[in-house]
Amino acid sequence: MRIVFMATGEIAEETFKWLLKSGHDVCGLVTQPDRPVGRKQVLTAPGVKTLAQDADIPVIQPEKVREASALTQIKDWEPEIIVVMAYGQILPQKLIDIPSRAIINLHASLLPKYRGASCIQGPLKAGDSKTGWSVIHVEKKLDAGNVICQQEIEISPQETGGELHDRLAQCAPAALEEALRIFENQDVVEGEKQDEAATSYVPKLLRDDGRIDWNQTAEEIERLIRAYHPWPGTFAMLKGKRLKIFPPTEISSSSGKPGECLGMTHEGIGIACAQGSLVLKNLQPDGSRRMTAQEVIAGRAEALQAGLE
Numbered sequence: 001m002r003i004v005f006m007a008t009g010e011i012a013e014e015t016f017k018w019l020l021k022s023g024h025d026v027c028g029l030v031t032q033p034d035r036p037v038g039r040k041q042v043l044t045a046p047g048v049k050t051l052a053q054d055a056d057i058p059v060i061q062p063e064k065v066r067e068a069s070a071l072t073q074i075k076d077w078e079p080e081i082i083v084v085m086a087y088g089q090i091l092p093q094k095l096i097d098i099p100s101r102a103i104i105n106l107h108a109s110l111l112p113k114y115r116g117a118s119c120i121q122g123p124l125k126a127g128d129s130k131t132g133w134s135v136i137h138v139e140k141k142l143d144a145g146n147v148i149c150q151q152e153i154e155i156s157p158q159e160t161g162g163e164l165h166d167r168l169a170q171c172a173p174a175a176l177e178e179a180l181r182i183f184e185n186q187d188v189v190e191g192e193k194q195d196e197a198a199t200s201y202v203p204k205l206l207r208d209d210g211r212i213d214w215n216q217t218a219e220e221i222e223r224l225i226r227a228y229h230p231w232p233g234t235f236a237m238l239k240g241k242r243l244k245i246f247p248p249t250e251i252s253s254s255s256g257k258p259g260e261c262l263g264m265t266h267e268g269i270g271i272a273c274a275q276g277s278l279v280l281k282n283l284q285p286d287g288s289r290r291m292t293a294q295e296v297i298a299g300r301a302e303a304l305q306a307g308l309e
Helices: 010-021 047-054 068-076 121-126 160-187 217-229 294-306
Strands: 002-006 023-030 035-037 042-044 081-085 101-108 128-139 148-154 232-238 241-252 261-265 268-272 277-285
Touching: 002 010, 010 047, 010 081, 010 160, 023 047, 023 068, 101 160, 121 128, 121 160, 121 217, 128 160, 128 217, 148 160, 217 241, 217 277, 232 294, 241 268, 261 294, 268 294, 277 294
Parallel strands: 002 023, 002 081, 081 101
Antiparallel strands: 035 042, 101 128, 128 148, 232 241, 241 277, 261 268, 268 277
């Protein structure tokens, strides 16, 4: 089948590699423009762009995919199917109408749960035991299209958002392969409607979303720290300055006033939560490097005694 791939995020690279070797006719890639990256703001291309160039696949990088020139080029490629994966823009109806068969999206959750941008962090934060990929028809309403197929994976104990991202990236090609096989074997692929009563929404995360609320339980905060690593990261306030907190942490039954420092030992810094407490082991004070708890204690024991906010 003639396929246009639309993607920007790193999570799409393994799937694009598979698609290039699948025997399908990949007639074009749509990705976002090169962006400045890192402290030195080096202009960097999306990884999928490099893969496409190496395979002599045409690439366009519109600032907005609704631009007339972009829509004209995609239409000229005459795709049967457009595959969207971590593209990062709202798709206009004029684009949705272009492919002769379908425009489909690979979404990294088991829909209808976790519609939205932070679908990888969502199940970790909630304490779910599984997640996976949903391949859906694209429609104007966010992540609401009929489900063509799903691939489930178990969430490992102590898994972080970054680790789950990487495992999902490796599993995604199988989900797309199954979906394309369905299209090859059926003239009309309607998919299954999502249960609107079971939906949940997880918005794009911002850096300040990682501030810890010690009025939550130790279990809730431990999951949050794992889910938000490496992005957006989690932090608390120590004497008015940010103190970044990294996994792993240890849940303890010790109790106290939320945010209270319950002890500082070679095992870590104990901080009370609404229920139970957390032992913090890896931290980064504002303006400093990442440190072990022992290193932080050595320089900031007096401040830590006052607790965290």
